[in-house]
Amino acid sequence: MQFTKALQHTIVWKALNTILIFCINLLLVRILGAESSGEFFFAVTALSFFILILSGSVESGITYYGSNDSANIASLSLLVLPWLLLQALASWLLLRFLAVKVDQQLSWLFIISNLIILYFSALYYSKKWFLSLNLSVFIVNALVLMALYWIYKSDSKKLLDHASYYELTAKIYFGGFLLTAVLLTILFFTRAKFTKPAATTSMRLAKKVFAYSGIAFVSNIIFFLVTRIDYFFVEKFCDEAALSNYVQASKMGQLFILLP
DSSP: OOHHHHHHHHHHHHHHHHHHHHHHHHHHHHHHHHHHHHHHHHHHHHHHHHHHHHHTTHHHHHHHHHHHOGGGHHHHHHHHHHHHHHHHHHHHHHGGGOOOSSOHHHHHHHHHHHHHHHHHHHHHHHHTOHHHHHHHHHHHHHHHHHHHHHHHHSSHHHHSOHHHHHHHHHHHHHHHHHHHHHHHHHHHHHHOOOOOOOHHHHHHHHHHHHHHHHHHHHHHHHHHHHHHHHHHHHHHHSOHHHHHHHHHHHHHHHHHHHOO
């Protein structure tokens, strides 16, 4: 696919998915209310920062070396699997020390799902499978939006206590990430036809990927802190309703960053 066409595809799909995510966020506020949605979005932000730290921005190295040479993609896909296993174990242990108002198991699934999405999205971009990637994400986002809308319109809030209602909403939201991760993984290994790469090639490539990712990691940390660190100050010094309003206003501001 030519660069111009690939860019057009990416912009269109990014816009569609952004609209869906914006609608999902609005529904979450309507379903949970101002105070609970503030807690929820703050928990998601804290977990997202945890994911960024844990990932080490390895997806940047995967994209770079996968795009440079398609022969590297088989080795990169093998690198991802043991790396994910290590991160799954590390995240389960470290979550014991991370105080977020979301169930630990849900938090763990959210972290692993997002790591899988990050790495396999990088592999999809390396293979130039833009349509498969973006369409998969779009379909799952649409399903999550419909599920949340059903909750909003149903009598679930009357039948369940606040804690159960909160947990059900969280399960649907986090379940969307898990479904995306599973779908991307299955589609990738179904479409990709690999021969087993040499172990020495994989080791050399792994060193290059981690070295490149280290540079990207510093940049990503700085960007995350520039755009999200204010959440932590607001959470500390303001009430939950103010936090929710601030997060929503901040999300609107972040939308304007997308196109540039």
